[in-house]
Amino acid sequence: MTPPPRHRRRRAFLADLGMGFTGLALGNLLAQEKPTGQPHHAPRAKHVIWIFLEGGLSHLESFDPKPELNKYAGKTIAETPHKGVLDAPFTKKNVVQFTATERKLMTTILPLQVGFQKRGHSGLEISDWWPHVSGIADKLAVVRSVWTTDNDHAAQLQFHTGRHIFQGYFPSIGSWVHYGLGSLNENLPSFIVLGPPVPPHLGGAGTWGGNYLGPQHGGVLLSSDPANPLTYALPEAPMTADEQREQFAFIDELNQLDAVEYPQDETIRARIKSYELAFRMQSTVPDLFRHQDESASVQKLYGLDQENTQAFGRDLLSARRCVERGVRFVQVFHGYRVDGNGWDSHSELKRNHKRLCGEVDLPIAGLIRDLDQHGLLKDTLVVIGTEFGRTPGVEGARDGRDHHPFGFSVVMAGGGLKGGIAHGATDELGFHAVENRHYVTDIHATILHQLGLNPHKLDVPGQKRLEIDYGEPIHEIIA
Numbered sequence: 001m002t003p004p005p006r007h008r009r010r011r012a013f014l015a016d017l018g019m020g021f022t023g024l025a026l027g028n029l030l031a032q033e034k035p036t037g038q039p040h041h042a043p044r045a046k047h048v049i050w051i052f053l054e055g056g057l058s059h060l061e062s063f064d065p066k067p068e069l070n071k072y073a074g075k076t077i078a079e080t081p082h083k084g085v086l087d088a089p090f091t092k093k094n095v096v097q098f099t100a101t102e103r104k105l106m107t108t109i110l111p112l113q114v115g116f117q118k119r120g121h122s123g124l125e126i127s128d129w130w131p132h133v134s135g136i137a138d139k140l141a142v143v144r145s146v147w148t149t150d151n152d153h154a155a156q157l158q159f160h161t162g163r164h165i166f167q168g169y170f171p172s173i174g175s176w177v178h179y180g181l182g183s184l185n186e187n188l189p190s191f192i193v194l195g196p197p198v199p200p201h202l203g204g205a206g207t208w209g210g211n212y213l214g215p216q217h218g219g220v221l222l223s224s225d226p227a228n229p230l231t232y233a234l235p236e237a238p239m240t241a242d243e244q245r246e247q248f249a250f251i252d253e254l255n256q257l258d259a260v261e262y263p264q265d266e267t268i269r270a271r272i273k274s275y276e277l278a279f280r281m282q283s284t285v286p287d288l289f290r291h292q293d294e295s296a297s298v299q300k301l302y303g304l305d306q307e308n309t310q311a312f313g314r315d316l317l318s319a320r321r322c323v324e325r326g327v328r329f330v331q332v333f334h335g336y337r338v339d340g341n342g343w344d345s346h347s348e349l350k351r352n353h354k355r356l357c358g359e360v361d362l363p364i365a366g367l368i369r370d371l372d373q374h375g376l377l378k379d380t381l382v383v384i385g386t387e388f389g390r391t392p393g394v395e396g397a398r399d400g401r402d403h404h405p406f407g408f409s410v411v412m413a414g415g416g417l418k419g420g421i422a423h424g425a426t427d428e429l430g431f432h433a434v435e436n437r438h439y440v441t442d443i444h445a446t447i448l449h450q451l452g453l454n455p456h457k458l459d460v461p462g463q464k465r466l467e468i469d470y471g472e473p474i475h476e477i478i479a
């Protein structure tokens with residue numbers, strides 16, 4: 001394809017510049033866009049698969065059983081020996097109201113909506129809605145004492161960045177990993193996002209964005225649909241490979257002219273890198289989603305043969321294929337694919353959670369088993385999180401539970417962590433995290449520690465961070 005005269009004039013101009021100022025300027029820009037990519041200490045893991053259940057998974061019906069809820073069902077909290085939870089300092093101190101009207105505490109106790117059993121050799125208690133995950137109990141580290149300060153769904157942003165939405169937008173945990181370690185595969189993004197993403201009013205792209213680290217460190221949203229994994233990077237019209245190569249080359253030259261004129265503009269720098277990566281991705285990304293290349297037994301392991309598990313199973317199988325190819329951080333969302341509420345069970349918790357657990361239980365267990373069988377679990381840290389738990393008290397007349405940021409559970413596996421362990425605790429009603437309390441950035445710090453990164457060494461000049469931003473690794477769950 002012969003370029004029009006104006007294209008040739010621009011190319012001549014670039015050629016005249018040669019390896020002088022243009023090459024120097026761009027070289028310096030790209031060299032400065034992240035740290036060296038070397039860990040600060042010996043890493044125990046290389047990859048993270050971050051599973052996020054949108055809406056608020058009930059810790060009480062999953063990984064933190066509370067028999068006292070059955071014992072005092074129908075009574076108010078004030079009528080039980082545990083009435084002190086309402087006066088605990090955490091009730092007011094650690095919650096920043098999202099709305100002008102203070103959220104009412106639900107005080108009439110709702111019994112557990114599902115049974116619990118001790119699982120595996122470790123005896124880790126997990127609910128009956130997680131039969132497949134129960135089968136790998138001895139590989140799990142459950143942190144039962146996580147808390148946040150947002151009692152509305154913008155807590156999804158807080159879970160990923162460590163900051164309340166009222167404080168603004170900050171780098172996500174995935175972007176910090178990308179910033180600190182860079183890529184293991186030059187043909188794929190180092191940070192990939194799968195599944196139905198967080199809605200804009202709850203943080204949206206901020207949950208995988210780079211913010212002041214720069215857009216080049218944010219996640220790349222892909223689809224596990226094998227027929228259309230990379231919609232935004234496909235050519236607008238049919239063209240040959242040579243034509244497309246020529247088009248990308250011309251766009252790159254225009255971007256380089258902008259970079260010379262505006263050398264401090266990091267958006268231009270990210271644009272140059274994104275076009276280069278997009279060209280390579282057009283051939284490499286479709287391969288990530290060729291699930292038919294996997295054996296029938298592997299596809300079954302993820303539930304690809306069942307309608308209710310197929311969509312999420314595809315996302316998690318894609319996550320494993322990403323990790324195999326060197327992707328550092330894979331963020332997988334679940335919850336808003338089927339309806340607008342996800343795990344947000346303000347009513348009929350039993351119906352809501354039983355259905356959604358049925359969608360994720362088999363694929364999550366399949367992922368961890370598959371990683372183990374491929375020898376990848378030792379290098380891959382799997383995290384199963386949610387923005388908060390659910391209240392011990394009933395909401396309304398249809399057996400639901402409200403938002404509950406005071407204490408809830410996060411499940412982790414692989415990446416050099418202990419298995420078959422429950423760390424931390426909530427009180428007898430599951431209301432407050434009371435033993436080994438962990439703000440969400442302790443989860444972040446644990447991930448970074450296992451990857452060989454020290455959060456205190458990831459500071460960016462001119463960007464002041466709070467002490468709570470750094471968190472502390474949870475050493476009790478590290479093997």
